[in-house]
Amino acid sequence: MKKEGLPMGSCDMAKKQQYFIQRAWGLRSRFNSLIAVLAGVVLVLVVSLTMNGGGGGPAVESESKDLGQGRPAPSETIKLSDQEGSCDLASGRWVYDNASYPLYSEKDCNFMSDQLACGKFGRKNLRFNATTMLERLRGKRMVFVGDSLNRGQWVSMVCLLDSSTPDAHKSMEANGSLVAFKVKEYNASIEFYWAPLLVESNSDDPVNHRLPERIIRAGAIEKHGRRWTGADILVFNSYLWWRRPKLKVLWGSFASGDGIYKDVEMLRSYELALEAWSEWLEFHVDPSRTQLFFMSMSPTHFWGNEWGIAGDQNCHNETEPITKEGHWGRGSDVRMMRMVEAAIEGLKSRGVSVQLLNITQLSEYRKDGHPSIHRKQWEPLTEAQLANPGSYADCIHWCLPGVPDVWNELLYAHMFPKTT
Ligand SMILES: *[C@@H]1O[C@H](CO)[C@@H](O)[C@H](O)[C@H]1NC(C)=O
Numbered sequence: 482m483k484k485e486g487l488p489m490g491s492c493d494m495a496k497k498q499q500y501f502i503q504r505a506w507g508l509r510s511r512f513n514s515l516i517a518v519l520a521g522v523v524l525v526l527v528v529s530l531t532m533n534g535g536g537g538g539p540a541v542e543s544e545s546k547d548l549g550q551g552r553p554a555p556s557e558t559i560k561l562s563d564q565e566g567s568c569d570l571a572s573g574r575w576v577y578d579n580a581s582y583p584l585y586s587e588k589d590c591n592f593m594s595d596q597l598a599c600g601k602f603g604r605k606n607l608r609f610n611a612t613t614m615l616e617r618l619r620g621k622r623m624v625f626v627g628d629s630l631n632r633g634q635w636v637s638m639v640c641l642l643d644s645s646t647p648d649a650h651k652s653m654e655a656n657g658s659l660v661a662f663k664v665k666e667y668n669a670s671i672e673f674y675w676a677p678l679l680v681e682s683n684s685d686d687p688v689n690h691r692l693p694e695r696i697i698r699a700g701a702i703e704k705h706g707r708r709w710t711g712a713d714i715l716v717f718n719s720y721l722w723w724r725r726p727k728l729k730v731l732w733g734s735f736a737s738g739d740g741i742y743k744d745v746e747m748l749r750s751y752e753l754a755l756e757a758w759s760e761w762l763e764f765h766v767d768p769s770r771t772q773l774f775f776m777s778m779s780p781t782h783f784w785g786n787e788w789g790i791a792g793d794q795n796c797h798n799e800t801e802p803i804t805k806e807g808h809w810g811r812g813s814d815v816r817m818m819r820m821v822e823a824a825i826e827g828l829k830s831r832g833v834s835v836q837l838l839n840i841t842q843l844s845e846y847r848k849d850g851h852p853s854i855h856r857k858q859w860e861p862l863t864e865a866q867l868a869n870p871g872s873y874a875d876c877i878h879w880c881l882p883g884v885p886d887v888w889n890e891l892l893y894a895h896m897f898p899k900t901t
Pocket residue numbers: 534535606610611612613
């Protein structure tokens with residue numbers, strides 16, 4: 482049995498993040514019919530990022546190879562252009578440069594025009610602002626429910642809030658499957674509840690859950706739901722634990738010996754679980770008070786041949802994102818995504834609104850964002866593993882800071898009324 486703890490990442494991916502917000506923007510126009518409302522908000526987010534305020538501003542990077550990887554200082558750019566005569570400064574793409582932009586702040590320019598001072602006239606900066614977030618969470622409970630990917634997103638949220646509030650009184654308390662991060666000044670509670678398959682399963686122990694066989698009690702979610710009844714914001718996910726052809730479904734209880742077990746094809750068992758989940762939401766959540774989110778599947782990077790390297794290599798040693806637009810790995814099962822969409826549609830017709838946050842595509846590009854071999858190992862590595870680091874690379878979870886921070890920026894953008 483493998484023990485799992487909090488996936489506190491250690492590799493620094495902060496720079497890459499910026500790239501991905503930009504990629505997400507590039508994709509928006511493609512599926513506007515599907516999630517037009519979400520797209521609108523994302524666009525606002527991206528535009529506000531691009532317009533800047535409190536951080537990253539835009540820089541234009543020429544696509545010319547002459548410029549190499551790094552973004553050159555303007556003077557260098559001109560020099561290169563003069564030298565080569567081939568660098569077209571008018572063609573390029575937007576990239577984020579948090580280090581050298583903005584070149585001035587709105588407040589510090591005495592001659593700023595009121596026609597252009599957007600911050601002064603109430604332009605909301607949708608980039609994650611911990612203070613604004615904590616105000617939103619004042620006297621509230623936000624609970625992330627799901628697997629270790631969702632827990633990674635919760636850790637990211639905790640770090641986003643913690644690092645920006647050095648003087649606040651904070652605590653972390655665990656009670657079984659529930660861990661709660663609290664910020665006293667705001668009476669805000671940001672929690673994670675371990676339920677990797679949403680419904681009851683033999684993997685529900687928050688520490689010892691790696692069992693060879695996967696058994697779910699398809700209709701049973703109350704035991705979990707009881708712990709998050711009354712939450713103000715719920716963020717669900719459930720995907721990777723389903724990735725096997727069949728699961729054992731139990732009718733009856735784990736405790737009594739007389740349950741009936743049946744092997745059920747994965748998609749059907751996922752559907753059963755989503756039905757139980759929908760039903761729980763329909764009858765236990767007050768939609769006027771509770772905001773509901775479902776995070777789409779988080780991609781993995783196990784097969785190098787998907788991005789053009791030898792097939793037996795995985796994310797190990799990868800340091801750059803995939804640049805092919807629309808890249809989609811075969812680990813991401815569109816059928817399951819459609820099932821979640823259908824469940825959400827069903828709920829909508831019953832008056833319960835769940836927002837699906839589509840983080841799959843933007844994360845697909847990030848083969849470089851996984852911990853790979855840079856994480857704590859819960860069991861000592863064997864000689865064979867040490868000789869072949871790729872064999873134990875984690876190409877599932879995400880380093881922090883990193884990709885889940887971007888998921889939280891999207892979540893943040895969706896947590897405020899869309900009137901702004
Ligand atoms: C975050 O929001 C607070 C209050 O709304 C504001 O005072 C502060 O300037 C914002 N911080 C940044 C970095 O934008």
